[in-house]
Amino acid sequence: MPVTASGVTLRLRLDSGGTSFLFTGAVQRLGIPPGAAPESGVALPEFQERAWIPGLGEGGVRRDPPDTGRDGVQEILMPVRPDSGEWPGLDGVLGADWLQGRTWTLDYPGRLLLLRNPGDLPLHGPGERLDLLWGDFGHDPPGGMPGDRSGGGAGVPVIQVEVGGESLPAAILTASGAELTEAAVGAMGDLRAARRAITRVDASLFDEWRSRHPDWTVLEGAEEGTGEPAMEIRNLGVASSEIARLWVLRSGEGRVEIGGGGSVPEMVRLFLGGDVLREFRLTLDYGAGVAVFEPAGFP
Template sequence: MRLGLQRVVMKAESGEPEEWVLLPKFRTEAWMPGLDWTEGRIPVAPGSNRGLEAGDGILGQAWFAGRVWTFDYPGRNLWLRAEGDLPKVAPPHRVTLGFPSDSAGKRQANYPRIQVRVNGETLDLLFDTGATLSLTESAQKALADERPAIRATSFITRSTYERWHQRHPDWRVIEDGDTNVPGSTLIEVPYIEVAGHEVGPVWFTTRPDPNFREFMSQFMDEPVEGALGGNALRFFRVTVDYTQAVAVFELVP
């Protein structure tokens, strides 16, 4: 509404009307790529859509698809790179991502799967630059870091959390920490290993097992146990080539 974007009303498969908007005509120096698969249209989410609390919308997997991006967390920049343009790093810091494809090799979705290691255990996670939680008042008091309640996180299934907590009772835990899912628990993992780097600490927020093992895994090439979010990626400049299914991690001092 504030931007006055052109509205397009279309009929969904259910027969119900769906509201979309078109990106404006940008100045040359302010251009941004559109959504190719929708001919530049962006769906309008209901005002109560969970996940929009910290902003006005979401640029998702379809927008990133087919392009090369650098997520420069320390520099607070997102860069669109030329096709095939990847930073040169040592082999351990260049990793292959998993994407679902059909029998003919055609990409079915663009949710990347990445492997990390926690205390020697390899986990398959969704590479999720948008993973977010909203801290409860009690969690804010426990953390006492004067940062916003809505912030980046990483997610883990409840079952994996229970295993971690049993094996490592010294790892810091905050009960009922996320207002988005009552009863969610936060656990601080001292360090994780990703793309040949060891970084931490990283807070993980629990989600019911079916959220990832059933729902999210249906869009992945293999089952996932959670998501690797911005609070773990914040140590890096991460360049992701969605076409080649490769990610390059540069540790920023």
């Protein structure tokens, strides 16, 4: 968690598919009185060296309207949103617009987020390196997936995975989550909380798998509120690793949330959440369009 120069600790959610913002309460804690924040947003404050994070636009993409930040750096303002009871204790979100243009390691086993030098990748074994497939990253994906090379949007990382022997593109959504019913949690028997990180599947793909794999267990009414079902898929291959079984949640039309900071091609119908990512030490080089998936048991 970053700590400002004045000693304020900010609790920020990392959302590779969303847009960055601060809640009103956090802005007030930073010493900006109610109503004083400009409509276009606020600049991130100075942070202590031991708990520092970069600002929007520092070495990343530029968005209008720009603001002249500290030391001549053109910094992008953070939008401000009303406080939300949905995320108690959170001060805001760091989204796709903050991640892009940089090289990061998301060390799930070590519970660390590391900012690396551009192009600095960890030592990795054969098969642990994947191209990021969307056009923003400069790679042509298989199967004719359209790519926008204009550089205009905040790209959401997309990789190629395998499910049940079928190869398909999947977006990496670090904030993908849901609240499951008590009955679903009991049936899954994985000892995890009802509110959890989870991988989501577009409704059309979920229904295809349900028809094609009748041996895959389906739990009706698994998601609290929506009543969407969950399915236990088999043999999810990510880079050189394979997850034998994984519960995924069906998402009805429009329910896979990609915020204003990110976008994915329409043909992407699988959205990997923290339940998959926690198995890895994941490095994302947004500049080079490369991902490295080190398994949780890495040396």
